[in-house]
Amino acid sequence: MKANAIKHIRIIILSLSLLIVSAGMSMAGTFKASHLYNLSDFTGPLTYSWGALSVDATRNEVYFIYQNLVKVFNENGMEIFQFGDDLQLGQVLGAAVDKNGDIVLLAYLEGRSTIIKCNYRGEPLGEIKLQRLPKDFADFNASQMVSRDGLLYLASHSEKKLVVAEADGTFVRGYDVFDMLPHMDKERNDIDLSTISVDQHNNILFTIPVLFSAFILSPEGKLTSFGRPGGAPGRFNVVGGMVSDSQGNYLVADMLKSAVIVFDKDLNFVKEFGYRGAQPGNLIGPRDLVIDGRDRLYVTQGRARGVSVFQLAYD
Numbered sequence: 001m002k003a004n005a006i007k008h009i010r011i012i013i014l015s016l017s018l019l020i021v022s023a024g025m026s027m028a029g030t031f032k033a034s035h036l037y038n039l040s041d042f043t044g045p046l047t048y049s050w051g052a053l054s055v056d057a058t059r060n061e062v063y064f065i066y067q068n069l070v071k072v073f074n075e076n077g078m079e080i081f082q083f084g085d086d087l088q089l090g091q092v093l094g095a096a097v098d099k100n101g102d103i104v105l106l107a108y109l110e111g112r113s114t115i116i117k118c119n120y121r122g123e124p125l126g127e128i129k130l131q132r133l134p135k136d137f138a139d140f141n142a143s144q145m146v147s148r149d150g151l152l153y154l155a156s157h158s159e160k161k162l163v164v165a166e167a168d169g170t171f172v173r174g175y176d177v178f179d180m181l182p183h184m185d186k187e188r189n190d191i192d193l194s195t196i197s198v199d200q201h202n203n204i205l206f207t208i209p210v211l212f213s214a215f216i217l218s219p220e221g222k223l224t225s226f227g228r229p230g231g232a233p234g235r236f237n238v239v240g241g242m243v244s245d246s247q248g249n250y251l252v253a254d255m256l257k258s259a260v261i262v263f264d265k266d267l268n269f270v271k272e273f274g275y276r277g278a279q280p281g282n283l284i285g286p287r288d289l290v291i292d293g294r295d296r297l298y299v300t301q302g303r304a305r306g307v308s309v310f311q312l313a314y315d
Helices: 002-029
Strands: 031-038 052-056 061-066 069-073 079-083 091-097 103-109 112-118 124-128 144-148 151-156 161-166 171-176 204-208 213-217 223-226 239-244 250-254 259-263 269-274 289-291 296-300 307-314
Touching (some): 031 269, 052 091, 052 144, 052 289, 052 296, 061 091, 069 091, 091 144, 103 144, 204 239, 239 289
Antiparallel strands (some): 031 307, 052 061, 061 069, 069 079, 091 103, 103 112, 151 161, 161 171, 204 213, 239 250, 259 269, 289 296
């Protein structure tokens, strides 16, 4: 009887395991990423390597920044305007659009980063200065900017610090990412932050490649991490940018794998897509990700592959 009981327990455990695996496979099947096109101008697809991206969700326009040049694309991925090539704005690091339709730029000018408000043509209207910074952030020098829900999210990759500010530059809150990380045998300069993004719950998302980890930082300052090194599906090699879609899935670029790795809202691995190759749906060295209000994913790449656009879908 004892042997039979053990046998029944093993059968139950096996059945539960199969159910869990089946559920995981079913979940993976609900997520699809279909390549749509690459961002293009009148000569054809862009042939830049990497660059910075941002999305104006209200107007469904995409901003691509390369050195001092800002290119604006419509919702069909075609360039409709560009500015910044006269160097008047300095080296442009990032772009956003405020609720009035004005363009807000983060630019490196005269030895420091500067936030510049421009009209829709990219002509400067004035500077937005950060105000009421606490002592620990007095010398904050931003290298990236994201705008969401009327707030500016600024990252200093050299300092490993983040600042959230009102549209007029008034300080709201700040985070010293290095001090928030668990104890480790690394110096501040050993840590590199990826580009940041902000999800629909105002969590700041980023990765740290040297730690093989992705991070979710809540507005309250709670830091959640996930990720493990390795070559198997769902493991990290050299990670880049990270975004969240409308379903709460997290998408992480892996430059070495040349793939985008997808996790669900509970941080369970779902699938990978892209992979190195010459076909339109392949990726080479994907680094930065942005996502628009229609769950279209924009991916910057190396080797002059420009920006690939994927439509995310859920069955």
